[in-house]
Amino acid sequence: MKYAYFPGCCDHTSAREYDISTRAVCRELGIELVEIPDWNCCGSTPGHSTSHLLGVALAARNLALVAEMGLEECTASCAACYQRLAMANVEMQSNKKLCDKVNWVTGKPYHGGVRVKSILEIISGLQPEQISSRLVKPLDNLKTAVYYGCLMVRPKAVQVDDPENPLVMDHLLQAAGAETIDWCSKTECCGASLAISNEDVVLKLTGKILAEATRAGADCIVTACPLCHFNLDMRQKKINQVFGTGYRLPVFYFTQLIGLAIGISPDDLSFNTHFVDTRKVLELVG
Amino acid sequence: MPAINLTASLNDNFDFIMHVSKESGQPVEQCYQCGKCTAGCPIAFAMDFSPHRVLRMVQLGLKERVLQSQAIWLCACCSTCTSRCPRNVDLAQVMDCLRGLARREGIPLEDRARDIAMFYDCFLNTVKDNGKLYELGMMLNYNLKTRQFFKNADTGLAMFTRSKIKFLPAKNKNHRDVRQIFQRVKELEEKTK
Amino acid sequence: MRIGVFVCWCGSNIGGVVDVPRVAVEAARFPHVAHSVDYKYTCSEPGQKMIVDAIKEHKLDRVVVASCSPRLHEPTFRQTIARAGLNPYLLEMVNIREQCSWVHAKEPDKATAKAIDLVRMAVAKAALLEPLFEGAIPVTKKALVVGGGIAGIQAALDIADAGHKVILVEREPTIGGKMVMLDKTFPTLDCSACISTPKMVAVAQHPNIELVTYAEVTAVSGYIGNFSVTIKQKARYVDHASCTGCGTCWEKCPKKVPGEFNQYLDNRKAIYIPFPQAVPNKPCIDAANCRLLNGQKCGVCAKVCPAGAIDYEQKDEYRQVEVGAIVMATGYDxxxxxxxxxxxxxxxxxxxxxxxxxxxxxxxxxxxxxxxxxxxxxxxxxxxxxxxxxxxxxxxxxxxxxxxxxxxxxxxxxxxxxxxxxxxxxxxxxxxxxxxxxxxxxxxxxxxxxxxxxxxxxxxxxxxxxxxxxxxxxxxxxxxxxxxxxxxxxxxxxxxPAENSRELARTIGFTTDQDGFFQEAHPKLRPVEANTAGIFLAGTCQGPKDIPDTVAQASAAAVKVCALFAKQEIATNPMIAEVNETHCQGCLLCRDVCPFKAIEAKTISDKAHGTVKTRPVARVNAGLCQGCGSCTASCRSGAIDLKGFSNEQIASAVKAFLCC
Structure with a gap:
């Protein structure tokens, strides 16, 4: 299995845990990731919010690069990058006029043909025994609140799973031995990119998600999106300050926990760069 | 609130309604104002007009009012509205289209909307220059523009200690390609304006 | 030959788009056209009189009416020309409303050109029309009602009260449907059970009604007045002739199942009556949940039954009934x-x-x-x-x-x-x-x-x-x-629509709408008839409605059935397929494609050169043929033709279009 890999702009910075753990887990599971040479930013929310054309064009250039690589499938770990690439792919294939315009803009003609998958889809597409047979450190005592956020389950054209009650990530963690709790904020929005400009809004939304996860008895939150991760992990301290709460919920990328379960060392999964201390979870897993 | 003259607004802004329908690809006239979008919107509490009202303003051609609203900028693009709309209207796309229109028409923005637009600019500027996002550059620029020089400084420090911040941008080999994308988009949009 | 052309405005429906006077002027130039006029409302009384007068005055022997769909007014205009002494089948209708003005409202010029072409084709076809004559078939004066909710109950009672026999078939173990599950009914707040259970009892006791519960219609053949229906009586595993309905069996049955009647809010037993006032008030065994019938040890009901009515060996049974009309009342889910x-x-x-x-x-x-x-x-x-x-x-x-x-x-x-x-x-x-x-x-x-x-x-x-x-x-x-x-x-x-209603419509032979509700023949003027003759619709199977509307529709359907039964014989459609035996090769491909099983093989003998040879040919059963034309399209030797739509007539219309 060989995929063109789009690491996203935060791969070495705010989302380094995700990139590191994704590469480590894929290596272990025999999924070959080939980084797209000379990829560019997908434009994220600022891109399509400023101009629809700009948003599609920034993403489409990367798809053209994948086609040049001669690969049919491309994946992104970051949920936002995934959504942008996948949406651009849908639009380029269904809207001929737009496609022509975009191809002129990028100067790199792309006419479809690449399949965009999130890394979650790829890993969860493995046979369950491919994970369960490799379990070194099953996550037996761990109660996880699996948090999907928005970008992987909406809109319909690119959804990885059901937008109201997605289960793919739950099943993956269950295969790794963890318990996944039933909670009602699975696909609620964390406020994402509003954080920089309107932090108060994001603190409120993120606070609700932490409250729900705590109420449901979770030991940690598991996500597949750097924006969610950043808001839940880095801003947790601020939330506690503003609302007078005392949350200490570690927030993981699902790849970190899968990696842990199949025997990759916590240091190689970047457990030590979190804002909320992750040692509690390591102790629980044993 | 003074009465809205609907004959005038529909006469004057019929093009606007058609434009939003066409550019967003959404059948705005389909909306029957059930408010399910508003009901599920995570940001509605902070908006000046709730999402269903944004769409209503489009239906009635209240162009200035809707383009000046805070709501279209506060939309977090989570698409919860879209996924639950019983009329198959992708409101998130409509919001996108309205933001783009507000920028191109040079609508003066205030409060939250101004900050959000400014953040988007700072973000995209680093992409334009480097081909990729340069987080530190974006933050410094944003603080400069919003005159909050030490905003998020504590965050920056914490990020630094976890080696989550890079002082220099990771430059794309072909950042000229990306610059060209920005230029050509601008060119095309000025032509159609 | 003298053909008259009448082009209708239908108010602004056609006239608002199509240049109707121009169509009439153009039509006057077509071959054989002796008279061509336009008129505001041709179907109105003065409009019809105009046609009658024109036939007499201009000695017309064929009539073309360009107006709405023939499904709406073909019978009207056939009667009109018959009043003027013409054979009613010397009429050709052109649909310039549904198939022209309504669909091309934004392109009036093109719509007008299309209307002219359509009329040209109709005139060419009309020139080849032949007089046709209706036959007569007897009517079986017995009705089948499918579904025993309030719609089926009302229709059955009304038909039975008019003196006709009715078979009421219900899929569930009891009649009553959804209405009997309701508490109080709006807007009067009267108790639903109190007003529906007496009707259920009336059905059971009516001398003209045969009640068949826990049964399904599995096949229907035949046509209006003469349907042959196969009913599957599902095995109840209880002999209702000896069962007294004492209730010991369902008290003692050890197997609990979430109950349909209480909408799964509590349990019933595997042997059960759905509710205490059920009609019939005798139990059946739910085979899917019965322990014994699923190979487990049990047999409690048989042991405790004082009447010895339990019969685990009972099988589904099929029976055939002949009816003249069918009322569909299958309700909703x-x-x-x-x-x-x-x-x-x-x-x-x-x-x-x-x-x-x-x-x-x-x-x-x-x-x-x-x-x-x-x-x-x-x-x-x-x-x-x-x-x-x-x-x-x-x-x-x-x-x-x-x-x-x-x-x-x-x-x-x-x-x-x-x-x-x-x-x-x-x-x-x-x-x-x-x-x-x-x-x-x-x-x-x-x-x-x-x-x-x-x-x-x-x-x-x-x-x-x-x-x-x-x-x-x-x-x-x-x-x-x-x-x-x-x-x-x-x-x-x-x-x-109730589960499986699409399949049931297919089995019986009528159409459903896009949502799976049964399609009425006309949304305003024939709301309780299916588009297959002899099949009538009552209640929510036709579309969502409340109890008052359901009951009204059921009574309306009953009246339609009674009107049919008031006749000794009904006229048959003469526009059916006809075999030219001289040309027929006996391949019988037509028999295979006929959806109504109206074609069979027959053997004929030819005399040639003093010897007699026998060979098979196709034969059309005039009672079953619905005039769909599938056979004519399949016939390689062109030996089978549809009267009123012969190959020659259609070819002539096509030629008129292509060669103008």
């Missing part, structure tokens, strides 16, 4: 909301229930004896939220249509909450309140006056909040989000 609405919990919250479940909860004969309680913990709810249009008016997750009865039953439910639970609150989320019925608006206002809070907006999400449910909606009038901590949520789910 509720939209499966739990599959579609993840935002309302996909059915995993026990305190989110349907309106029909609420009916059972509030019903004195229901599982709680009429006490409104939460299914989760049996506690009385204080804050009850009603959500309307769940699956209705929702193209994305459900159906585009309005289910018509929900506004009123929800008002009734809110009234019942406020009446039965002191200090309670009822919240109704709505988009529109639709009350077009006698005393309906007054009933809704009464509920509002009693304190029900109507909130205009859809609910976006229901989530668990401790032992309560957090309902997040919007009040679009306020322009604000609203939240309610609810104890119970009741969903007004859409009405959808």
């Amino acid at each position: 509720l939209f499966n909301w739990a599959q579609a609405y993840g935002e309302y919990g996909y059915g995993k919250f026990p305190d989110v229930i349907t309106g029909l479940q609420f009916e059972r909860l509030v019903n004195a004969s229901g599982p709680t004896g009429g006490k409104i309680v939460r299914p989760s913990d049996g506690k009385e709810p204080q804050n009850v939220v009603f959500i309307k249009c769940v699956g209705s008016r929702d193209e994305a997750k459900g159906k585009a249509y309005c289910s018509r009865a929900c506004c009123l039953y929800t008002a009734k439910h809110a009234h019942q909450v406020l009446e039965k639970i002191p200090g309670s609150r009822a919240f109704v989320f709505y988009m529109d309140v639709r009350t077009p019925g006698k005393a309906y608006e007054e009933f809704y206002q009464r509920t509002v006056n009693e304190g029900a809070r109507y909130i205009r907006g859809r609910v976006s999400k229901i989530s668990r909040l401790g032992d309560k449910l957090l309902v997040r909606g919007a009040d679009t009038l306020l322009g604000s989000q609203v939240e309610i901590e609810a104890d119970l949520v009741v969903l007004a789910t859409a009405m959808v």
